Structures are given as structure tokens and as C-alpha cells.
Amino acid sequence: MNRLTAAVISAYHFVAGDAVILCGIAASFAIVGVLAHMGNIHGAGLGALMIAIVIVVLALSLQRERPR
Amino acid sequence: MMSGQLWGVVVAAFLASLVEFVEAYTIVLVVGVTTNWRSALAGAGAAMVTLAVLVTALGTALVRLVPIDALRVGVGALLVLYGLRWLKKAILRYAGITALHDEEAIYEAELARMRERGEQHTQGLDPVGTATAFKSVLLEGIEVAFIVITFGAQASGVGAAALGAAAACVLVVGTGVLVRAPLERVPENTLKFVVGLMLTGFGTFWGGEGLGAAWPGQDAAIPVVIGTYLAASSLLVLWLKRGRTAARRTGIPAVVEDGAAR
Numbered sequence: 001m002n003r004l005t006a007a008v009i010s011a012y013h014f015v016a017g018d019a020v021i022l023c024g025i026a027a028s029f030a031i032v033g034v035l036a037h038m039g040n041i042h043g044a045g046l047g048a049l050m051i052a053i054v055i056v057v058l059a060l061s062l063q064r065e066r067p068r
Numbered sequence: 069m070m071s072g073q074l075w076g077v078v079v080a081a082f083l084a085s086l087v088e089f090v091e092a093y094t095i096v097l098v099v100g101v102t103t104n105w106r107s108a109l110a111g112a113g114a115a116m117v118t119l120a121v122l123v124t125a126l127g128t129a130l131v132r133l134v135p136i137d138a139l140r141v142g143v144g145a146l147l148v149l150y151g152l153r154w155l156k157k158a159i160l161r162y163a164g165i166t167a168l169h170d171e172e173a174i175y176e177a178e179l180a181r182m183r184e185r186g187e188q189h190t191q192g193l194d195p196v197g198t199a200t201a202f203k204s205v206l207l208e209g210i211e212v213a214f215i216v217i218t219f220g221a222q223a224s225g226v227g228a229a230a231l232g233a234a235a236a237c238v239l240v241v242g243t244g245v246l247v248r249a250p251l252e253r254v255p256e257n258t259l260k261f262v263v264g265l266m267l268t269g270f271g272t273f274w275g276g277e278g279l280g281a282a283w284p285g286q287d288a289a290i291p292v293v294i295g296t297y298l299a300a301s302s303l304l305v306l307w308l309k310r311g312r313t314a315a316r317r318t319g320i321p322a323v324v325e326d327g328a329a330r
Contacts, residue, residue, distance in 0.1 A: 062304055
């Protein structure tokens with residue numbers, strides 16, 4: 001396997017390795033961006049919302065691995 | 069001889085740049101200790117070259133032409149992505165769902181196998197590690213350039229501001245070299261857990277800043293963000309452990325080999 005193929009596979013695994021995290025983070029940035037643009041939430045509220053969404057995304061991603 | 073006002077610019081630029089250098093060096097240190105130093109230094113070096121080209125080409129126009137908020141959002145999102153994946157793996161290991169590996173024994177065994185085959189052990193460039201170091205140094209470097217240009221322009225002393233920033237850089241890199249060795253002795257999973265927390269924290273902070281969040285206390289909010297993630301991660305470890313205990317009672321094997329959990 002040449003270096004280019006290895007780099008492409010590595011990039012694929014990085015991006016698609018955990019769809020929940022990828023989609024969750026994209027959604028969290030989009031939601032916070034839209035709210036900031038609309039001016040519904042200001043200042044520290046945006047940061048707190050972002051932290052909360054990131055924690056929920058992490059919990060959802062771990063939920064798949066939790067033994068039942 | 070410098071006037072009192074220019075000394076003020078030196079001190080102000082030193083203190084403001086110190087915060088940015090600490091942030092950039094933290095990420096480089098993290099990549100160096102957990103991936104390899106070649107990738108960390110290659111990323112940091114490439115970022116410094118890019119920054120030098122930008123500053124040389126744009127000069128003081130840099131402040132107007134570089135979309136710093138868009139850069140913060142891009143770098144922040146990628147750091148959160150990278151950090152969360154490390155954090156998830158470390159949490160699964162702490163909860164006992166993924167088996168804890170003796171990394172040193174695995175490394176030594178792999179090295180012995182390579183020697184038997186007559187191969188040389190090389191620490192190649194890791195694309196993700198190099199990119200992480202590059203993005204962080206570039207973003208923080210641009211912020212330092214902004215500080216030097218804006219502080220310097222206010223008192224007609226760009227040179228004095230640059231002197232303050234250079235002193236901060238020397239102090240941070242010098243301190244970083246001293247703390248490198250003790251960090252390399254920290255157990256592998258603990259290190260990955262801390263790194264995951266830090267990357268996620270920095271990514272959230274920068275991403276939030278880029279999107280318009282006003283963090284209370286500005287850069288002083290970073291330890292609070294990281295602390296919040298630490299508390300949440302500790303609760304998630306407990307939650308997973310409870311699930312594992314319940315699964316044991318029902319006879320379902322709860323531990324999987326590392327790599328199965330992504």
C-alpha cells in the first residue's frame with residue numbers, strides 16, 4: 001500500500017469512524033451558529049449551549065457501546 | 069532607549085501573547101507525547117512557515133484580510149472531533165468495557181518482531197497529528213500577529229510589541245521542554261483521557277468564539293470548559309460501569325478487545 005492510499009484510508013477512518021460524533025458536532029456548530037446569527041441567545045449562553053450539546057453527543061456515542 | 073509607553077507595549081504584548089503561546093504549545097506537546105514528536109514539529113514548523121509567508125505578504129493588512137472567526141470555527145470543529153474520539157476510547161477503557169492494554173509490552177514486542185525481520189523502527193509522519201499541530205499553531209500564531217499589529221499600531225511600536233511576543237514564545241517553549249519528560253511517563257490511558265479533554269475543551273472554546281460566544285473571563289474560561297468536560301466524563305464512566313455490572317449479572321460478556329469500540 002503506498003503512502004497516498006494509506007493517507008486516504010486514514011482520513012476516511014478519521015471522518016467516518018464515528019458517525020454519531022461527526023453528525024453531532026456538525027449539528028452543534030450549525031445550531032449555535034444559527035442561534036448566534038439570529039441573536040436569540042447571547043454571549044456566555046452560546047458557550048454553555050455548545051458544551052451541553054457536545055456532552056450529549058459524547059453520551060449518545062457511548063450509549064451504543066454500553067452493555068445492556 | 070525605550071519610553072515608558074513602549075515598555076508598556078512590550079509588557080502588554082508579552083502577557084497577551086503568553087496566553088496564545090501556551091494554548092498553541094499545549095496542543096503541540098499533546099501531539100508530540102501521544103503521537104510522535106516528528107509529526108508535532110512538522111505540523112508546528114509548517115504552520116510557522118505559513119504564518120511567516122502571510123505576515124510578510126500582508127503586513128499590517130493581515131488584521132483586515134484573514135477571516136479569523138471562520139478559522140476559529142474550522143479549527144475548533146476539527147479539534148472537538150479529534151478530542152471526542154480520544155475521550156470516548158479512554159472512557160470505555162476506564163469503564164472496563166474496552167480492555168486496558170499494556171502498551172509498553174505491546175510496543176516492546178512489536179519492536180522485537182521488527183528487529184527479527186531486520187526492519188528499522190521509524191516514527192513516520194502521522195497525518196492527523198501533523199494537521200492538529202499545524203492548525204493550532206497557525207490559529208494561535210495569527211492571533212499573536214493580531215496582538216503585535218494592534219498593540220504596536222496603537223503606540224507606533226510594532227517592534228516593541230514583537231519583542232514582547234518573542235519573549236513570551238521563548239518562555240513558553242523553554243518551560244515546555246522542561247515538562248516534556250515527566251509527561252512522557254504518565255500512563256497511556258490517563259494521557260489519552262487528559263488529551264481528549266483538552267482538545268475538546270480548546271475546540272469548544274475556539275469554535276464558540278468564532279461563532280460569537282462571549283466566554284466569561286475570555287481565555288480564563290478554558291480551564292472551566294475543560295473542568296466541565298472532566299466532570300461529565302467522570303459521570304459517563306460511572307454510568308457505563310453500572311451498565312457493565314448489570315450485564316455481568318445477566319451473564320453477557322461486557323469486555324471487548326480494543327478496536328472493536330470506535
